[in-house]
Amino acid sequence: MAAASLRTNKLRSALTILGVVIGVATVMAVASIVQGIRSQIFNAIEVAGPQVFYVIRFFSSVPLNPDRLPYEVRIRPIVSPEDAVAVRRVPQVSYAALWAQVNVRLEYEGERTQMMIVYAADDRFMEIVGGTLLSGRLFTRGEQAAGDRVIVLESDVARHLFGRVDPIGEVVRANGKAFRVIGVYQQPENIFQPPGQAMAGAIPYPAARENLHYDETNALFIAVKARTGVPVPEARDAVTVALRRVRNLRPGTPNTFDLMTQDQILDVVGKFTTYFFVAMVALSSVALLVGGIGVMAIMMVSVTDRTREIGLRKALGATRREVLWQFLVEAATLTLAGGLLGIVLGLLAGEAVKAVFGFHSAVPLWSAVLATVVSIGIGLIFGLVPANRAARMDPVEALRHE
Amino acid sequence: MSDGIIRIRDLARRYVMGQETVQALRGVSLEIRRNEYVAIMGPSGSGKSTMMNVLGCLDTPTSGEYWLNGHEVSRLSDDALARVRNKEIGFVFQTFNLLPRASALSNVELPLVYAGMRTRERRERAAAALERVGLANRMDHRPNELSGGQRQRVAIARALVNQPSILLADEPTGNLDSVTSEEIMRTFAELHGQGQTVVMVTHEPDIAAHAARVVVLRDGRVESDRSTERAAA
Known part of the structure; x- marks a missing residue:
């Protein structure tokens, strides 16, 4: 009976963290690919010879519509x-x-x-x-x-x-x-x-x-x-x-006229890949949001399921804060597990993409650290409402709960 | 100053349920001394559950005073009450209320976790408490691997582990057969013999008969308060 409920909970938990897994995996894969593209371009430019630069009619480090250039550029x-x-x-x-x-x-x-x-x-x-x-x-x-x-x-x-x-x-x-x-x-x-x-x-x-x-x-x-x-x-x-x-x-x-040097090209590449990365993070944050809401829903169910346990813990001397933390930690553990799984999947996906396009790069450590922190943060934020509900339960009523 | 570990004066508890106001306790005064063994009885609706909740600091009275071990506890905040429960009260419930996925030892450790005790000391104290109720060889078993009587004894060990002022039992034999009930009553008697103050809420007269003093509530008031032959003996 208990084992069965544990298994059901495992499946339920796995489904719950799917959003977090997908979100984190996306961020990791994109970070890995973007890093690959960057180092590839930087290498290429350095190989082309540091002494070379170009004179062109018009160069902008931000994308502009070529049909709507400013007047002083068009008369060049x-x-x-x-x-x-x-x-x-x-x-x-x-x-x-x-x-x-x-x-x-x-x-x-x-x-x-x-x-x-x-x-x-x-x-x-x-x-x-x-x-x-x-x-x-x-x-x-x-x-x-x-x-x-x-x-x-x-x-x-x-x-x-x-x-x-x-x-x-x-x-x-x-x-x-x-x-x-x-x-x-x-x-x-x-x-x-x-x-x-x-x-x-x-x-x-x-x-x-x-x-x-x-x-x-x-x-x-x-x-x-x-x-x-x-x-x-x-x-x-x-x-x-x-x-x-x-x-x-x-x-x-x-x-x-404009001069286009490597520094500027690197700058453009850096800006472009950063925009790309930010856009992908924004998109994958939708998955993270969905994952967070899933965590909130499942924690709500969990809190209701365990009303008697909460009542018992309070009877044995748990303060509101201790009950709050218990459920926050549970939510964060859930999302952390999702985040770690997402990091692994994202790295694999990133490596696969890089293998297809034939370039190599190390995955930046900060992206793994960030993904871990973000997934814990999601658990803490979305766990707050259910955990607070648990913390505020009246012990008498909680113990009477069937 | 008397050695009353529980001193209650004019205690009242009203509940507002929708339009209605329910008077669960209507002015109860009671004193229980250290190392007494008291049963609180009464028919359903007599206020004995409310009495139990207030005595256990799970609920606060609407008016009146409640002194527990020398401290006035009737006006404390939720968290302060949690601390008092942790330190002063050991609960034994009708349905045991053990955590199903935790071992007997972990279940007994729980009050010590909230007392902020270190893991190692916690283990030792919990093991000693389990030994005291005769479950030294069942520490690693989960509740579903134990009989009803054994489960209730794990719960008793949990209630005792933090050395509370009172052991507060709510229908402790309600889910047990008569043989097992007798076993649990023997355990209570032993604990009482070792100096533990025991307060037991029950509606069964033959269970209440194990106590040295029986307080009967009716309609939120004390109807009778008398010693049993046991006390005389």
Whole structure:
């Protein structure tokens, strides 16, 4: 009889804490994945070379609607070849060139990629972006100057399009224009790429200008590499001065261009992942709320079931506070068990997701600590009403309860 | 000052139930001395349950005085009453009221938990109390593994463990057969013999006959208060 009621209670308790389990598991999984994404991006950016930064028409660390930019941003001039020349003349700069980011789909004998980014760059592309040449070669200065339709493919894209065929010397089509594959290049290993934004390869800048369509207002940028030994902030200031001079900006007027450095990218990544994390926590807190209400309901039932026990404890000398604490501790134990189960499930889910996307990261300890504290807190908060009901019971009536 | 461990003067208890006011006790005066063995009797509705609750500090009187072991306890707060119950009163109930999932030892320890005693001392005291009622070899048994008489003796051990001023029993044999009832009455007699003050509420005359003094309540008043032959003997 007692054993049976214990088993029923176990099932009941398990169902009760399900909400807490789901909520905590979600938070843990998201924390683990977000941490993975962050460290992946940070690694990728560090690999790309700390000396590199970019001049672009407009950069914001908060997402803005590109169709509703502020007036002073919309009147900014397009980044021009003259700007690139001016930057290249800055003594602190070892490399500066006008590049473009072009969105295209590549085709080869019926195989077709997603919309991907092709960099319109130059022969020093790999020096700036990082990575290794797996086969073939990068374009020559001659091809660069002539705007020959040649392409260095990213290795995953090459595998997708060509399978086992050696891509070197084959022809892929972008926007219907034929490009001859001269090399296969592998990105720095740690680069994390959101789907749809993946990089497909690099072509000479003049070839892009003549053969592909792109929106000059946003696609163009100047890739800048500071001279070795020059601190990036110093190079940035020098580039800013040079650009203001070539654009004839009077002192006191704002810049009509933005510099995008790694710090800012890291900042954006940090902000973005934080927003994402907060949003997921907000969503999973709904599950926690439901779990908390479940705990409250089950504790109410438990208090009613155990009215006589409460009466007895009071008769034996339990004060209100002692009865209150007994039930608070029970509620918190219940939710703590749910929380611990949720932590385990969340970690497993997070590891599974990271295994699928192929990146690794340690789960931040604070998230496990936070999840534990939160699940205990839920028990204490939602246990308060039933525990208070138990504490306020009249011992005479409680002992008389059937 | 007399050695009255319980001194009650003009005690009244009224209940308001909806429109009606019930006069459960209408001016009871009573004195019980240390090491007395008193049975409180009366038909249902006589006020003996209310008397039991007030004596046990589970309930407070509407008017009148109640001095327990030298302290006026009729106007105390809930938590203060809880402390008095813990220290001064050992309850024995008709339905035993043991925690079903706890061992006999844990059940007996319970009052000491609320007394704030350390685990080790608690264990020792609880074991000694169980020995005193003859259950030394049943300490780890759960209530459902014990007979009715054994359960009631666990309850008696629990009532005694904190060395209360009074042992307060409410129909202690109401759920037991006559043989077991006699056993429990023998235990009470032994405890009384060792100096324990015992107050027992019952409606059974042959159970009440074990006490040295019988107080009969009727309609919320003391109808009679007399010593039995036992006391004379």
